Amino acid sequence: MSGTASDCLFCKIVAGQIPAKITYRDDEVVAFADIKPAAPLHELVIPVRHITNVAAVEAKDAALIGKLMIVAADRARAAGASDGFRVVTNNGAGAGQSVFHLHLHVLAGRPLSWPPG
Numbered sequence: 541m542s543g544t545a546s547d548c549l550f551c552k553i554v555a556g557q558i559p560a561k562i563t564y565r566d567d568e569v570v571a572f573a574d575i576k577p578a579a580p581l582h583e584l585v586i587p588v589r590h591i592t593n594v595a596a597v598e599a600k601d602a603a604l605i606g607k608l609m610i611v612a613a614d615r616a617r618a619a620g621a622s623d624g625f626r627v628v629t630n631n632g633a634g635a636g637q638s639v640f641h642l643h644l645h646v647l648a649g650r651p652l653s654w655p656p657g
């Protein structure tokens with residue numbers, strides 16, 4: 541699935557149809573605050589274009605996926621996450637994915653144990 545999905549929550553956030561605290565936006569990537577933060581810093585970094593998850597990424601998406609990582613690191617730096625941060629993406633319902641538009645969670649501001657649950 542790629543493009544815009546009319547029933548997708550995050551496509552609606554990109555389109556401004558659902559409010560969100562947007563922290564970064566360009567033509568390809570949007571970042572916004574997670575509505576239910578799991579850490580003092582918890583932002584989601586997403587592609588503007590609808591991609592379901594990591595499993596749906598194709599070779600042509602390589603630059604875009606790299607850019608998501610760069611924006612994720614920029615968001616952590618902007619929040620002053622000098623003590624480390626975590627970038628994680630859940631792929632599939634069995635791994636906890638609940639919104640089926642690719643997103644990187646950027647988490648920081650508290651001790652982050654490993655492995656996650």
Ligand code: AMP
Pocket residue numbers: 549558560573574575576577584629630636637638639640
């Ligand atoms: P995941 O479970 O990995 O798919 O992550 C989805 C994330 O989206 C969760 O951390 C939710 O708290 C977050 N979320 C759900 N709805 C919204 C919303 N309207 N605005 C911001 N974040 C949201």
Ligand code: ZN
Pocket residue numbers: 544545548549550551552589590591640641
């Ligand atoms: Zn979408």
